[in-house]
Amino acid sequence: xxxxxxxxxxxxxxxxxxxxxxxxxxxxxxxxxxxxxxxxxxxxxxxxxxxxxxxxxxxxxxxxxxxxxxxxxxxxxxxxxxxxxxxxxxxxxxxxxxxxxxxxxxxxxxxxxxxxxxxxxxxxxxxxxxxxxxxxxxxxxxxxxxxxxxxxxxxxxxxxxxxxxxxxxxxxxxxxxxxxxxxxxxxxxxxxxxxxxxxxxxxxxxxxxxxxxxxxxxxxxxxxxxxxxxxxxxxxxxxxxxxxxxxxxxxxxxxxxxxxxxxxxxxxxxxxxxxxxxxxxx
Amino acid sequence: xxxxxxxxxxxxxxxxxxxxxxxxxxxxxxxxxxxxxxxxxxxxxxxxxxxxxxxxxxxxxxxxxxxxxxxxxxxxxxxxxxxxxxxxxxxxxxxxxxxxxxxxxxxxxxxxxxxxxxxxxxxxxxxxxxxxxxxxxxxxxxxxxxxxxxxxxxxxxxxxxxxxxxxxxxxxxxxxxxxxxxxxxxxxxxxxxxxxxxxxxxxxxxxxxxxxxxxxxxxxxxxxxxxxxxxxxxxxxxxxxxxxxxxxxxxxxxxxxxxxxxxxxxxxxxxxxxxxxxxxxxxxxxxxxxxxxxxxxxxxxxxxxxxxxxxxxxxxxxxxxxxxxxxxxxxxxxxxxxxxxxxxxxxxxxxxxxxxxxxxxxxxxxxxxxxxxxxxxx
Numbered sequence: 001x002x003x004x005x006x007x008x009x010x011x012x013x014x015x016x017x018x019x020x021x022x023x024x025x026x027x028x029x030x031x032x033x034x035x036x037x038x039x040x041x042x043x044x045x046x047x048x049x050x051x052x053x054x055x056x057x058x059x060x061x062x063x064x065x066x067x068x069x070x071x072x073x074x075x076x077x078x079x080x081x082x083x084x085x086x087x088x089x090x091x092x093x094x095x096x097x098x099x100x101x102x103x104x105x106x107x108x109x110x111x112x113x114x115x116x117x118x119x120x121x122x123x124x125x126x127x128x129x130x131x132x133x134x135x136x137x138x139x140x141x142x143x144x145x146x147x148x149x150x151x152x153x154x155x156x157x158x159x160x161x162x163x164x165x166x167x168x169x170x171x172x173x174x175x176x177x178x179x180x181x182x183x184x185x186x187x188x189x190x191x192x193x194x195x196x197x198x199x200x201x202x203x204x205x206x207x208x209x210x211x212x213x214x215x216x217x218x219x220x221x222x223x224x225x226x227x228x229x230x231x232x233x234x235x236x237x238x239x240x241x242x243x244x245x246x247x248x249x250x251x252x253x254x255x256x257x258x259x260x261x262x263x264x265x266x267x268x269x270x271x272x273x274x275x276x277x278x279x280x281x282x
Numbered sequence: 283x284x285x286x287x288x289x290x291x292x293x294x295x296x297x298x299x300x301x302x303x304x305x306x307x308x309x310x311x312x313x314x315x316x317x318x319x320x321x322x323x324x325x326x327x328x329x330x331x332x333x334x335x336x337x338x339x340x341x342x343x344x345x346x347x348x349x350x351x352x353x354x355x356x357x358x359x360x361x362x363x364x365x366x367x368x369x370x371x372x373x374x375x376x377x378x379x380x381x382x383x384x385x386x387x388x389x390x391x392x393x394x395x396x397x398x399x400x401x402x403x404x405x406x407x408x409x410x411x412x413x414x415x416x417x418x419x420x421x422x423x424x425x426x427x428x429x430x431x432x433x434x435x436x437x438x439x440x441x442x443x444x445x446x447x448x449x450x451x452x453x454x455x456x457x458x459x460x461x462x463x464x465x466x467x468x469x470x471x472x473x474x475x476x477x478x479x480x481x482x483x484x485x486x487x488x489x490x491x492x493x494x495x496x497x498x499x500x501x502x503x504x505x506x507x508x509x510x511x512x513x514x515x516x517x518x519x520x521x522x523x524x525x526x527x528x529x530x531x532x533x534x535x536x537x538x539x540x541x542x543x544x545x546x547x548x549x550x551x552x553x554x555x556x557x558x559x560x561x562x563x564x565x566x567x568x569x570x571x572x573x574x575x576x577x578x579x580x581x582x583x584x585x586x587x588x589x590x591x592x593x594x595x596x597x598x599x600x601x602x603x604x605x606x607x608x609x610x611x612x613x614x615x616x617x618x619x620x621x622x623x624x625x626x627x628x629x630x631x632x633x634x635x636x637x638x639x640x641x642x643x644x645x646x647x648x649x650x651x652x653x654x655x656x657x658x659x660x
Contacts, residue, residue: 088436128535195540
């Protein structure tokens with residue numbers, strides 16, 4: 001599983017992609033490895049949360065992580081943009097996470113640069129108590145973009161990408177808290193998309209939404225893979241089947257099986273996977 | 283109505299029973315209620331007394347309905363002259379000479395009552411300046427350290443000790459703060475000057491000028507810094523609470539978009555914590571405005587016949603002159619001059635004005651909180 005891929009010209013890649021154009025991010029050919037996890041161990045203090053994870057996540061596809069609560073799927077997702085660094089004592093204790101050819105846990109990696117390219121959408125929709133417009137352009141503003149035209153363009157692009165433009169274009173200045181739950185979550189997706197990341201991480205993006213809003217977000221996720229590599233953590237196996245090309249089943253901090261979604265649900269190779277997808281334990 | 287015929291014979295199973303337990307319940311309730319009423323009574327007594335005695339001094343029946351003289355004149359000595367027919371003339375030092383001259387032999391007696399004539403503009407201005415500088419200093423220091431403690435510092439033993447020290451600061455008697463201010467700000471704080479005093483603790487030459495640790499003297503600055511330290515614990519604790527109340531999701535989202543820590547705090551934590559911080563700080567201001575001991579040694583004089591900008595330094599002296607302040611003025615009026623019927627006007631007037639100021643601040647804080655809560659809820 002471990003494909004040795006020397007992290008060549010990684011720094012240049014990180015630098016050159018810091019572009020502020022409005023087109024969708026530069027295409028990496030579909031299916032090429034975007035994130036490569038190599039023999040990774042992860043600890044919360046002395047407690048090991050992830051054991052020897054190995055996986056290759058292809059670009060411009062949707063990859064789903066499933067598994068029972070506490071299996072480490074969110075932890076793994078949060079390793080990809082190093083948001084776990086915030087937690088005291090949390091650290092990677094072995095192996096590598098290579099994104100676009102660069103181990104993101106190298107000392108010379110700037111986490112702010114990393115997170116601009118690896119965006120994240122959280123479980124609980126959490127727009128800022130600001131206008132819809134200000135929410136979407138937040139990421140651009142912290143990058144120092146001041147030009148009104150540039151912000152406007154990015155706002156329109158992101159809202160369109162998040163299928164929210166038609167609903168919101170007449171009330172961009174309205175407070176985001178006036179939106180419904182589903183709209184708020186799509187706004188959060190727009191906010192993440194506005195900075196044009198290469199990867200979009202989604203941590204149970206639909207768990208706080210009703211079924212109809214969930215469907216809309218799922219449609220959006222399928223749509224987004226045209227331009228983005230999407231990795232989604234979900235509790236809902238049906239959701240994984242609906243949106244993901246690849247599915248990873250995790251259990252007790254280990255990656256049990258990682259394969260095409262149809263195989264995981266139709267013809268799992270591991271006993272544990274089979275038990276889980278058949279609903280024999282949760 | 284439809285009770286069976288023998289209902290009178292049946293015992294009511296739900297009848298009230300007089301028991302020890304019930305009496306005990308009643309007693310407990312009465313004691314608790316009594317304690318509350320005692321507090322209510324004390325508060326009402328204080329307020330009513332001051333309002334009844336004080337409001338006639340500030341307000342008047344004729345337009346403009348407010349006794350402007352009391353608010354716009356500096357305190358001065360009150361002269362009371364009585365002639366042999368029993369007429370009484372109240373006047374200021376200048377007027378006293380004229381009346382004495384006019385009365386000639388007819389003057390029976392003259393009384394002078396210190397600080398009880400004129401108005402209380404000096405103390406009002408002094409308190410205003412002290413509070414202004416104090417709140418700027420306290421907010422800067424307090425919010426900065428609250429941000430450090432809640433956003434940057436790694437939780438651990440050391441930080442726990444720091445928090446404990448801050449809480450203990452709240453328990454330090456205010457007179458100790460006053461002495462601390464005297465020692466540090468009045469006598470030892472650094473100033474830039476070409477001619478350091480002999481008593482300076484340390485003089486550091488800087489080339490173009492010298493930094494002399496000779497203190498800021500008795501001044502608005504010394505007093506305001508001392509007051510700032512009195513209210514710092516309140517501000518730090520309140521700020522930390524408000525910062526913690528901002529949802530973690532705001533921080534994570536901001537960081538996940540590539541913001542640095544400071545960008546995150548500046549754009550998506552502080553703005554949402556600020557309303558709470560400000561409202562709690564207003565209560566801190568009320569406290570600072572009311573403190574007497576910390577300013578006794580550091581800023582306030584019992585009497586001063588000039589406003590801070592009327593001294594030698596002109597407008598530049600606003601922060602470096604000593605001032606009169608309301609709480610200290612009230613103390614002086616109450617404890618340092620002989621009491622008689624003529625001293626009451628200044629006493630009750632000052633207390634009433636002071637109370638109105640503090641209550642205005644408290645009300646403003648409540649209204650502000652209500653308004654901002656509605657605007658910034660999440």
